[in-house]
Amino acid sequence: MTADTINAADIRINARWLIPIEPANIVLEHHAVLVQGDRIAAILPQKDADSSYRAKEVIDLPCHVVLPGLINTHGHAAMSLFRGMADDLPLMTWLNDHIWPAEGEFISEAFIGDGTQLAMAEMLRTGTTTFSDMYFFPEVVAQLAHDVGMRAQICFPLLDFPTPWGSGPDEYLSKGRAFIEQWQGNAFVSPAIGPHAPYTVSDQPLTRAIALSEETGAAIQMHLHETGFEVADALEKTGVRPTARMAGLGLLGPNTQCVHMTQIDESDLALLQQTGAHVIHCPESNLKLASGLCPVHKLQEAGVNVAIGTDGAASNNDLDLFGELSTAAMLAKAVADDASALSAHRALAMATIAGARAIGRDSELGSLVPGKLADLIAVDLSDPFLQPVYDPASHLVYSRHGRQVSHSWIGGVPQVQNGELTRIDVPDLMLRVQSWSDRIREQQSR
Numbered sequence: 517m518t519a520d521t522i523n524a525a526d527i528r529i530n531a532r533w534l535i536p537i538e539p540a541n542i543v544l545e546h547h548a549v550l551v552q553g554d555r556i557a558a559i560l561p562q563k564d565a566d567s568s569y570r571a572k573e574v575i576d577l578p579c580h581v582v583l584p585g586l587i588n589t590h591g592h593a594a595m596s597l598f599r600g601m602a603d604d605l606p607l608m609t610w611l612n613d614h615i616w617p618a619e620g621e622f623i624s625e626a627f628i629g630d631g632t633q634l635a636m637a638e639m640l641r642t643g644t645t646t647f648s649d650m651y652f653f654p655e656v657v658a659q660l661a662h663d664v665g666m667r668a669q670i671c672f673p674l675l676d677f678p679t680p681w682g683s684g685p686d687e688y689l690s691k692g693r694a695f696i697e698q699w700q701g702n703a704f705v706s707p708a709i710g711p712h713a714p715y716t717v718s719d720q721p722l723t724r725a726i727a728l729s730e731e732t733g734a735a736i737q738m739h740l741h742e743t744g745f746e747v748a749d750a751l752e753k754t755g756v757r758p759t760a761r762m763a764g765l766g767l768l769g770p771n772t773q774c775v776h777m778t779q780i781d782e783s784d785l786a787l788l789q790q791t792g793a794h795v796i797h798c799p800e801s802n803l804k805l806a807s808g809l810c811p812v813h814k815l816q817e818a819g820v821n822v823a824i825g826t827d828g829a830a831s832n833n834d835l836d837l838f839g840e841l842s843t844a845a846m847l848a849k850a851v852a853d854d855a856s857a858l859s860a861h862r863a864l865a866m867a868t869i870a871g872a873r874a875i876g877r878d879s880e881l882g883s884l885v886p887g888k889l890a891d892l893i894a895v896d897l898s899d900p901f902l903q904p905v906y907d908p909a910s911h912l913v914y915s916r917h918g919r920q921v922s923h924s925w926i927g928g929v930p931q932v933q934n935g936e937l938t939r940i941d942v943p944d945l946m947l948r949v950q951s952w953s954d955r956i957r958e959q960q961s962r
């Protein structure tokens with residue numbers, strides 16, 4: 517480009533602060549992001565953009581910080597309709613006595629459609645542009661993500677027992693294969709495999725899931741070492757820790773995401789290191805269900821990629837990743853007994869580039885770099901309770917204000933403008949949510 521070349525762009529975003537995530541730990545001031553089509557074309561000081569770019573649309577964000585869209589790497593989106601339904605219980609009581617019976621009663625295509633839209637509305641409004649889902653009727657979730665234009669890794673469920681989506685492993689795996697074939701290569705939907713947990717999936721279906729992953733390249737996501745009970749129970753029944761059992765089957769590798777990992781001894785750590793498997797940390801769910809504490813600092817020091825997830829709204833109770841980051845940072849410091857264990861900048865990296873790496877999309881997502889997809893958000897820092905601003909990363913993580921997200925674009929398409937969702941009809945959705953809550957409340961009172 518010569519000094520007098522004028523380049524074309526579709527959108528120019530003028531940001532007071534910009535956190536590109538790559539390079540790490542930096543804040544740019546008075547920079548512009550140029551978007552052409554669905555990609556980032558350039559990031560420049562605003563005065564340089566004045567002389568080198570003409571954009572069709574210019575958006576001035578004088579009190580805002582712009583950063584990559586957040587990546588929520590673990591959840592059960594439609595469980596938003598079960599938010600606050602069964603509180604203050606440990607995992608297995610919560611699942612066996614409340615959640616699984618409710619799922620048996622209510623899960624249908626319509627429930628998944630409405631619950632997932634509720635979750636997408638909350639996630640978009642609080643800065644998430646990519647989410648991972650592990651739930652029933654993944655084909656409904658995929659169509660919704662595609663139609664709204666939100667990116668999603670969607671893991672089809674695999675369990676030993678029947679659910680409203682399948683009669684058992686044979687049906688889950690055959691429907692799952694068709695699901696992968698239908699969506700693989702889609703810009704928005706990454707189909708993946710979701711064996712629920714070591715205590716609900718036996719070796720034979722797991723071996724078939726691993727073969728399907730190797731054949732198609734689809735990632736595997738699984739709840740693993742969520743509680744001390746899970747590990748103790750497995751040791752008693754099988755003589756091995758679940759992580760060792762998974763490694764023995766060949767399930768751990770760079771295409772595998774281990775959700776929770778609150779119980780990690782030296783042998784587990786070595787397996788994660790050797791295989792390149794990713795850890796998905798869900799601090800608020802772990803706290804609410806008293807599941808345990810993931811040693812995030814220890815994992816990161818050992819070179820394990822740790823991304824972040826909210827888990828479902830029924831064990832959280834929200835899908836706001838900014839709140840999750842605050843909890844993650846505070847908890848990591850307490851667990852490591854070290855105030856520097858997880859800095860604000862490192863926490864932001866967990867919700868962006870580490871998440872992209874975990875789902876195998878770091879060449880396109882997770883940082884503001886020319887050539888990557890234009891998935892970005894702006895957070896308004898003008899409110900009195902966010903003043904003064906010395907380091908915007910500090911406010912993003914420690915002030916937990918996901919609702920200050922003012923703008924969001926996915927592939928250059930606006931999803932949130934001045935705090936309003938552009939592609940989900942919220943009043944209409946609220947009517948359907950009310951109808952579900954009436955039915956669930958009535959069933960619960962029986």
Ligand SMILES: CSC[C@H]1O[C@@H](n2cnc3c(O)ncnc32)[C@H](O)[C@@H]1O
Pocket residue numbers: 592607611615616619650651652673674675710711712713739742801827828831
């Ligand atoms: C295979 S579909 C997902 C399945 O997982 C259940 N679930 C939700 N949260 C958790 C959790 O924290 N640990 C284990 N299982 C969980 C959900 O209700 C579905 O049945």
Ligand SMILES: [Zn+2]
Pocket residue numbers: 590591592739775827828
């Ligand atoms: Zn979960």
